[in-house]
Amino acid sequence: MRSRSPPPAIGALLASSLFAGASAQAGPVAPSAPGPGDIVTLDRVQVSATRTPQATLDTPAAVSVVRPADRPGTLGVNLSEQLPAVPGVLARSRQNHAQDEQISIRGFGTRASFGIRGARLYVDGVPATMPDGQGQVSHFPLAQAERIEVLRGPFSALYGNVAGGVVQLFTTAGQAPGAVGARLAAGSFGSYRLDVDAGDAVGASDYTLALGHFSTDGYRDHSAARRSSFNTRMGLQRDATRLTLLANALHAPDAQDPLGLDRAQFDADPRQATAGAHAFDTRKSVAQHQVGAVFEQDLTSAAQLRVLGYAGRREITQYLAIPVATQRNPLSGGGVIDLDSPFGGVDLRVTDTTTLGGRPLEWTAGIAYDRQHQHRRGYENFVGDELGVRGALRLQQDDRVDAFDQYAQATWIPAPAWTLMAGLRRSRVRFRSHDAYITTDNPDDSGALEFDAVSPVAGLGWRVRPRTLVFAAWGRGFETPTFNELGYRADGGSGLNLALRAARSRHAEAGVRHASGRKRAELVVFRADTRDELTVNTSSGGRTTFQNVPRARRRGVEASTDWPLSAQWDAQLAVTWLDARFGADFLTCAGTPCASATVPVAAGTRIPGVPRTSAFAALRWQAAQGWHARLEAQHVAAASVNNLDDERAAGYTVINLMAGYRWRRGADEADAFLTVGNVGDRDYAGSVIVNEGNRRYYEPAPGRNFTVGISWRWGGSH
Template sequence: MSNLPTWALRTSVCAVLATLGPQPAFANEVTQLDEIVVTATREATPLAKAPISIGKVNEKTIAETKPTFIGQVLDKIPGVHMTDLGNEQHNLSIRQPMTYSAVYQYLEDGVPIRPVGIFNHNALYEINLPGSDGIEVVKGPASSLYGSNAVGGAVNFTTAAPSAELTWNVAGQLSSEGYRRVDAGLSNSWGDTGLRIAGYSATRGESWQDYNAMDKTGVTARLDHWLSDALLWKSVLTYSKLDTDMPGSLNESDYNARPGYSYQTFTTRQVEALRASTSLAGELNAGGFSSATLYYRDNSTYQLPSYLIFNTGPNSASGRTTDNTFTSLGLSAFHRQQWGDLKLTVGGLIEASPNDQRETNLSIVRDPKTGKYLSYKTGSVRRDYRVDLGNQAVFADANYQITRGLGVNGALRYDRVSYDFTNHLTPSATTGAASQKQSFADVSPKIGFTWDAAKNVFVYGGYSQGFTPPEVGALFSSASVPNLQSASFDQFELGARFSPLAGVKIDAAIYRLDGEDELVNYSIVPGKSEPRNAGKTRHEGIELGLDWALSNQWSTKLAGQYARHVYREYRPSPVENYAGKDIPAAPQWQGTLEIAYKPLTNIRIALETTYLGQYWMDNSNTVEYKGHTLFNLRGEYQQHGWTVWAQALNLSNAHYADIAASSYKGVGAHNGDTQDTYSPGAPRSFFVGIAYAFDGKGAGR
């Protein structure tokens, strides 16, 4: 095969496990000088040389932060903000407002965690973070590599490989606000085979919020087997289960006077998700690398959600339950070949995902004095249908080095998305459309350049396009199916990574992202609406990341952005026109700054501030959320395998909202108690924890 030694062969294979995750522990003998990412090109690339805007949260940052919510580490990436909606529920902002729309692709080892057509903005509660050794975020359209919904960006969690020797760890923590959690992990290798299992169990009882209990379990198992020095067989199983109350939002008066109050007493979300994949990847020919991944998903989500409860009178309300299940079977494969300065990757995907949805109407009793919803009775079945979701794709990516410092790259992907809809009820305005088939075909191009402008100065730029097909709910919710097409998004970006001084790393990017044919829920007449491709938006901004090691004791990290998100066209009814207005929930300024101090090698203290700027709550740009600044203090001490830590989140006990919205249309009187909603943020909270890790050498590490 090759005259290289075994460890070198395995290192080279690990360096190109594009969709298969991080470098396995067998290559630990080699010191990795550069941060490596795989999501940008499906190939291991030094982060400093990635040809598009991408950020990474590495294993060290995760260990230092000890997040109980993924947003606590994702927000450390410039241009990324994850909204905390409680108990791991969330939405996300990457080159988009804080949105619930299907404009992101969530992946595990390069495989989407959900099928196309049934996007869930909360889907990252299906991730088991202890199973990962890093998170990579492509900012802006990545549809040329990852298909539909990868418009604002793609978020990829890379699973951690087994260790070369026996290691295990256990940790426990608790908070002043009722949060309890236990983590555990075990890893070992036997010759050419390695196994790693890691997971956690968390619960929340009584807390600052009246109705907010939660139980969450997550576990990931990864099995690696080297069939030869250059061919890895990897299998991953991830399971998660979440059972949480849904306290909902508050009106203006209650948000200001009693932010821990909740109108809810029975709303719930129950999620169970299983993902399994097995893959082969390696160097099967000279200059080539091949990968094939077979994957399976099984997911069920039952909800009686707070956001589907509507007042119908002083002591009554309506609501509904939703029960959504899907399974998926898919195959993703690619081959990469290099001929001198030209590198070409070709691949494809095929996936089938049967999806069943059932909704039941509820009549609800409401206490007019307290505003609480007390009880409910089950009514008629509102929806009952199946959709057979299909996705087929082919893609190609090419990179050519014109000179030693100048390269060009391009990519093209074709996707076909199909919906085979079967309605088990008689079609109507409420039960949905008649049984039928719909399909959408989209081509996603990308072209760019890279330039080593000077020593420690790397410049990149280019154009990329993404797309989002209509979701199942938009297509089949009414008796008549609207004539919809995929929304498209065109982006131009220019970025640079450079190191002007020793110990200083700067990552900066500027972009403009235009959306076309975006869906608008158009009100034909009061009480009757339909989705239309009637929206155009513009998203433009500057992102800046700074990593500065001032000395062996002091370091600082900054992740910040300035952005504008504007409607170019947006007419949701015959009498409303918001063209030129800022999009709601779109702060112009956002950032995170951390200053860390290590007086000794085994002690770390960090002060972090997070800032979210002012934004409009309504389309008419009349109702304003003022923004907020939070402070977090973290400290830890390590000795002989033991780690003890303490954290104070929201140190100044600021009163703030994780997200705020208003239905006010800019006409008539504004009433904050009937038109505005606030999701209150947690008050000052203290966390303490202890962990022990065994390093496989007969002692703790």
């Protein structure tokens, strides 16, 4: 495997930037109390992550805000491009657009071989995570994102079926004067993205709408993909009433899937696809349409009613590389997945601001109902000797998940320097499956399962100085298995794995945060103890089964800072140390394939997919004349790839460089940039497929690559 060190000049500049950032932070983090004539710069960043919007400084929980406008120079396709500076979050692009990105928060979610688990996802308040806990970000309108909020740890339990945290994207509302924008970016491997948008506000109404198209030949063989998207947001304000309408659509046909590589394949040629990917033309098509509405009504000068409703449909057709011989088993579901998934829900809440003991109190109470249907069909992936085509029907079932939650939360200011937050959520998640494919050798697999949980959370914040908060939080949360994880039984029989239990966790964290204008720094220590941790049990014949491990523990430290060094320079740093281990002995699989878990895993073994350390550093420069540049480095330590911990993906450090020029003429603005990714041209696995049954764990990241782009905006205010 090729590994090249960064050029000495770049390495020296990066080291000096980190030292400069650390030196700048050392003094101002705990400033002296201001005198009577001093000006105190208030925190400008407001977050809604805990459902009672407030400044980040006053939030007694680990929460970060990312503004895509502060990190120009990306292709704008993947959410992982925007999250490297958030501590505790590992966001990896698989370089495989047939599968969603890999996002884990504090070590939760790494078990997902596709989709996103362990985190709740939202766009403008509309869930992008289904009630069974599986989410996707392929439809996230990154080009229209005004900010992204990431909530980690205990308070994420207030969102229901979740383990590690919450990621929320908020799009930009229309503003006057109106503006029209266009953005074109192109890069290595035949990749390009084109976005156009328009927005305006007239009187009591506003709107934004955007169209986007992305296409790539792919870094790896057999990894071409294209996506087209539409997103709109419209608002209407009348006296004490506001209505916001949301709609988006995604069309991504025939995204090729190169599959993962084993160690020998990765070392020999990381750009190759497996023989099975070519033989079966593995690919995935996705079409999603979604609408939503948010109705807000002021009941009094201090109380508000908010009602969110949404509905949509996601259609997926995926061709897998399951061998023909494997599908001879009468219980096989075939090698083609056909899903038609309508979904929808409603969230109703009341918020009021009052007093308790003469001190400010804000409370929120609400109910939420979410539903998910899956009309699932399975077909053979061959007809005669022809592979990679839809063949005979092998599976037909209708699945449904219903989640009904009630929640309440309060924020009380018992004294000027203190903030107390507490909340409670009761959740019920019901799974039902109706089997419509019944033969002599394939019996009725219908079944049902229900999970209930009560999740309390509490947090306390103490503003020790005007710009510095010390906080602590505690909470209990739960995470159900997804329908895909319930789908197969380890004994080889048919029907749902009704023996699976929901994972239940206790989270605790304590930290200190400094925020003043552009200056930000945060240090958090945390621990999460999980009962009935979900992990892989067996993998054979295209079927992966799951099991519960009695105990698991995650503990770590997160540190981050964003600090101006001068009028033109600022430094950014995020570091995470995370120790994630199973807390009990259990049995797992070995060999390819493996139909029975017989190999012991000892308590204390590392949870796969979780690196011990990760870090991100950036040095940014903005000249008065319009020039701007960014030098950044990302380090990820080695991570085990399976429950046995007998193989690991090597750690890596990657350096990226961006330079651009921004100019304005009247109300018009343009920005051009050039980005060089992986300057050192290092070979490394950008993500891993944990516990992959054929030991094809590795998804290679691209070597040195280039992106150029230009954006225009006509009109509007800047």
